[in-house]
Amino acid sequence: MKKNVSLLVAVCVLISLFAAACSPSPDGKGQVNVYNWGEYIDKEVLSIFEEETGIKINYFEYDSNESLYSLLMLGSADIDVIIPSDYMVARLIDEDMLEPLDFSNIPNFSLIDSRYKGLEYDSNDAYSVAYMAGTVGLIYNSAMIDDEITSWGALFDEQYSGQILMFDNPRDAFGIALKYLGYSQNTENEDEIYEAYDLLLTQKPILQAYVMDQIFDKLESGEAAIGPYYAGDYLFMAESNEDLVFVRPEEGSNFFVDAMCIPKGAKNKTNAEIFIDFMCRTDIALMNMEEIYYASANYEAAEEFSAQLDDGEYEIMFASEAVLADCDVFIHLPANILELYNRLWTDVKK
Amino acid sequence: MKPKYLAIPYIVWMGIFVAAPVLIVVFYAFTTADGGLTLSNISEMGRFLPIFVRSFELAFVSTIICIVIGYPVAYILSREGARVQRLIIMLIMLPMWMNFLLRTYAWMSILENTGLLNSLLTALGLPALQIINTPSAVVIGMVYNFLPFMILPIYSVIVKIDKSLYEAAQDLGADTVSVFRKVVFPISLPGVLSGVMMVFVPAVSTFVISQLLGGGMVMMLGDLIDMQFLGSAYNPRLGSAIALVMMIIVILFMYVMNRFGEGEEKAVGL
Amino acid sequence: MTRKPGLFGRVYNGLILLFLYAPIFVLIVFSFNSTKSRSVWSGFTFDWYRSLIQDSSIMNAFYTTIIIALLSAVIATVAGTFAAVGFYNMRRRWRTPLMHINNIPMMNADIVTGVSLALLFVSLGSALRFNLGFGTLLIAHITFNIPYVVLSVMPKLRQLDSNLVDAACDLGCTWLKAFWKVVVPEIMPGIINGLIIAFTLSVDDFVISYFTAGGNVMTLPMKIFAMTRRRISPEINALSTILFLTVLILLIVINVREAKQEEKQKEKLRRSQG
Numbered sequence: 001m002k003k004n005v006s007l008l009v010a011v012c013v014l015i016s017l018f019a020a021a022c023s024p025s026p027d028g029k030g031q032v033n034v035y036n037w038g039e040y041i042d043k044e045v046l047s048i049f050e051e052e053t054g055i056k057i058n059y060f061e062y063d064s065n066e067s068l069y070s071l072l073m074l075g076s077a078d079i080d081v082i083i084p085s086d087y088m089v090a091r092l093i094d095e096d097m098l099e100p101l102d103f104s105n106i107p108n109f110s111l112i113d114s115r116y117k118g119l120e121y122d123s124n125d126a127y128s129v130a131y132m133a134g135t136v137g138l139i140y141n142s143a144m145i146d147d148e149i150t151s152w153g154a155l156f157d158e159q160y161s162g163q164i165l166m167f168d169n170p171r172d173a174f175g176i177a178l179k180y181l182g183y184s185q186n187t188e189n190e191d192e193i194y195e196a197y198d199l200l201l202t203q204k205p206i207l208q209a210y211v212m213d214q215i216f217d218k219l220e221s222g223e224a225a226i227g228p229y230y231a232g233d234y235l236f237m238a239e240s241n242e243d244l245v246f247v248r249p250e251e252g253s254n255f256f257v258d259a260m261c262i263p264k265g266a267k268n269k270t271n272a273e274i275f276i277d278f279m280c281r282t283d284i285a286l287m288n289m290e291e292i293y294y295a296s297a298n299y300e301a302a303e304e305f306s307a308q309l310d311d312g313e314y315e316i317m318f319a320s321e322a323v324l325a326d327c328d329v330f331i332h333l334p335a336n337i338l339e340l341y342n343r344l345w346t347d348v349k350k
Numbered sequence: 351m352k353p354k355y356l357a358i359p360y361i362v363w364m365g366i367f368v369a370a371p372v373l374i375v376v377f378y379a380f381t382t383a384d385g386g387l388t389l390s391n392i393s394e395m396g397r398f399l400p401i402f403v404r405s406f407e408l409a410f411v412s413t414i415i416c417i418v419i420g421y422p423v424a425y426i427l428s429r430e431g432a433r434v435q436r437l438i439i440m441l442i443m444l445p446m447w448m449n450f451l452l453r454t455y456a457w458m459s460i461l462e463n464t465g466l467l468n469s470l471l472t473a474l475g476l477p478a479l480q481i482i483n484t485p486s487a488v489v490i491g492m493v494y495n496f497l498p499f500m501i502l503p504i505y506s507v508i509v510k511i512d513k514s515l516y517e518a519a520q521d522l523g524a525d526t527v528s529v530f531r532k533v534v535f536p537i538s539l540p541g542v543l544s545g546v547m548m549v550f551v552p553a554v555s556t557f558v559i560s561q562l563l564g565g566g567m568v569m570m571l572g573d574l575i576d577m578q579f580l581g582s583a584y585n586p587r588l589g590s591a592i593a594l595v596m597m598i599i600v601i602l603f604m605y606v607m608n609r610f611g612e613g614e615e616k617a618v619g620l
Numbered sequence: 621m622t623r624k625p626g627l628f629g630r631v632y633n634g635l636i637l638l639f640l641y642a643p644i645f646v647l648i649v650f651s652f653n654s655t656k657s658r659s660v661w662s663g664f665t666f667d668w669y670r671s672l673i674q675d676s677s678i679m680n681a682f683y684t685t686i687i688i689a690l691l692s693a694v695i696a697t698v699a700g701t702f703a704a705v706g707f708y709n710m711r712r713r714w715r716t717p718l719m720h721i722n723n724i725p726m727m728n729a730d731i732v733t734g735v736s737l738a739l740l741f742v743s744l745g746s747a748l749r750f751n752l753g754f755g756t757l758l759i760a761h762i763t764f765n766i767p768y769v770v771l772s773v774m775p776k777l778r779q780l781d782s783n784l785v786d787a788a789c790d791l792g793c794t795w796l797k798a799f800w801k802v803v804v805p806e807i808m809p810g811i812i813n814g815l816i817i818a819f820t821l822s823v824d825d826f827v828i829s830y831f832t833a834g835g836n837v838m839t840l841p842m843k844i845f846a847m848t849r850r851r852i853s854p855e856i857n858a859l860s861t862i863l864f865l866t867v868l869i870l871l872i873v874i875n876v877r878e879a880k881q882e883e884k885q886k887e888k889l890r891r892s893q894g
């Protein structure tokens with residue numbers, strides 16, 4: 001028995017030594033904890049950052065704005081950089097959950113396209129730096145669906161029963177239902193929201209699943225035939241399945257900007273700003289674009305990358321003014337509407 | 351120093367990390383964000399009745415299936431030679447040591463529409479089955495994950511039954527069936543009961559299995575709680591209320607089962 | 621004598637074992653598949669193992685898991701052993717309610733333990749200015765491990781002959797010395813057993829870690845959960861294969877050792893009788 005114990009102690013000591021050797025070398029540069037959407041970066045970029053700056057990155061992923069919000073609220077976690085979308089940035093500013101940025105640490109902010117500056121969610125550009133932008137559309141498998149799809153209606157069409165995927169977050173799901181009904185995605189009219197709720201309820205029986213990033217596998221492998229998702233991710237999926245088609249429905253859609261922010265109380269604020277600055281650099285923005293196919297907010301990178309795209313791809317990544325005119329940008333909603341969203345979303349899913 | 355004082359550090363620890371958290375859940379369930387007392391979180395429960403019903407129903411079905419499948423395994427196993435028993439017990443425990451997320455993930459790739467099971471069925475000329483993202487898939491996942499928790503306690507009770515009991519019963523003219531019915535089964539009931547508890551509680555509160563195999567379409571209590579804490583509808587007060595109600599129902603259930611168990615034990619004179 | 625199970629019984633148990641192992645074999649087979657497909661075989665490769673080892677976030681999660689498991693198991697074993705000795709020496713009136721509280725984390729659904737600890741940490745954290753992270757994760761693991769250690773040490777204490785301690789004390793040992801020299805060696809099998817249970821529970825835990833780790837630490841089960849919600853890579857299969865083989869080898873080693881020890885004991889018994 002004694003031998004057993006001493007063996008165990010020895011193993012403990014060995015492993016902790018090993019772990020200590022593997023953990024970041026304390027060369028004074030410290031670390032930065034980055035939270036990003038899944039599949040939303042070229043991971044190569046992270047090692048370049050560590051090599052160049054000596055700052056260690058702890059990189060984590062989340063799958064929706066709402067779950068990021070929960071994590072910030074509950075976890076009070078040590079997070080230094082987050083990349084929420086427009087409306088969530090506005091909510092976090094409104095609830096005093098973000099640190100104002102020190103732009104003297106972010107000189108590359110000058111490379112950000114002016115159309116991603118001074119936007120409604122952060123009109124003074126005090127808390128956020130735009131990362132990527134894009135639109136939401138329908139992705140379907142033309143080998144499984146013969147008709148040409150042009151409307152959100154396909155998501156509510158019984159003939160595709162069992163083949164349909166739907167967003168697993170309240171804002172995007174309600175957004176689609178509202179658009180299909182011809183309402184604004186930012187409506188504060190409770191009757192309209194309830195109408196959208198009824199539509200989502202009738203949709204549930206014909207759905208295959210509610211998904212976020214699980215959609216990649218399901219559409220690529222032909223497990224499901226149709227689902228709404230972000231434009232850039234379509235180009236990524238199309239690499240593994242040529243039958244996939246992207247369409248922006250005629251009713252109009254959603255245009256989003258995801259922006260880098262620092263949560264209140266972040267422990268490594270300067271490192272976070274160094275990271276944000278690094279992400280704004282043209283070569284880094286290019287690498288990210290090449291990996292994820294979203295439109296970078298860095299105008300140099302966007303220009304250079306668009307040169308290698310054909311017209312179709314260009315139109316998907318960078319929506320034209322005409323398309324954008326039909327798109328809503330989510331804005332932060334008042335507390336009572338947010339509560340209604342929470343309630344109805346739980347009721348849809350139950 | 352008296353030895354009983356050795357427990358003091360742990361008693362303090364329990365006070366902070368076992369008792370206090372339960373009290374905080376109760377506190378959250380009955381208060382509003384600004385500290386006022388409220389019953390509104392509890393009164394919301396009516397809305398979630400379908401989820402309560404579904405969770406308890408699926409957990410109940412899984413538990414029954416585990417008994418029906420697992421009991422014979424334990425019984426048959428108890429009659430093997432010692433070496434075989436030991437080997438098979440090891441084989442039954444081995445998958446439990448692998449993370450249950452991985453085991454559940456394995457079923458994803460089997461049950462999918464384009465998964466292995468359907469490939470096999472189509473190859474045999476049979477119609478494909480739509481199982482993934484339905485309650486059946488969740489039940490399969492739960493039975494698969496929790497079956498060993500049913501087999502092991504039943505087995506450990508049956509294997510301890512004194513062999514002379516069988517002989518006595520046989521000498522008195524009982525055939526195999528009645529030996530089983532009159533001797534083995536009543537004695538093994540405590541094993542079944544502890545198996546039921548080990549299967550039912552994790553089954554009723556799971557959120558991983560329902561998320562991986564239910565595709566967000568089969569919402570269970572665990573998902574609902576997760577949704578209020580780390581999911582898409584942040585509301586820890588409501589989440590606490592749901593957790594509290596679930597906890598109370600489960601405790602009542604276990605209390606009843608225990609009472610039932612005690613009664614049985616008395617009945618067979620143990 | 622009872623009869624051995626018939627052919628039917630053996631076939632039945634064989635089928636159940638097949639049910640338990642088929643999914644694992646599927647995982648293992650497809651860890652060598654050269655494409656990402658999880659249902660069509662398209663050729664042999666080791667690529668997924670290579671990318672698994674190069675994936676620093678998986679390896680970090682692995683280290684975190686092992687460190688948390690070792691630390692929490694050792695701390696829980698020491699604390700749980702003292703607690704068991706303390707409880708054992710208490711009057712029943714005190715012991716019974718304390719044992720009930722001790723059992724709460726075992727009886728409660730994991731998700732309730734998880735969210736309740738999370739709420740505690742968040743409220744304490746805002747008062748004492750700390751965040752969820754490695755520390756809270758470790759505390760949570762210790763908390764759900766101790767009850768199992770207590771439960772595995774308790775029966776050994778009951779088997780302990782109380783005269784032993786008295787005799788030692790009569791011979792001039794202080795109580796503490798008697799405890800180390802007499803009690804601890806006697807209850808050692810229970811302590812070791814508790815340590816092993818604590819370690820495996822800790823390695824395997826997902827739900828409680830998920831709620832108490834905050835945003836900054838990730839254990840392997842949490843990483844696996846995150847991986848299943850992304851674009852799935854067969855790295856998961858490779859990971860499963862490695863874990864399965866590790867557990868298999870461990871179990872075989874343990875069993876061979878136990879068998880040898882039993883053999884030795886029988887040998888001793890025979891000699892002493894002969």
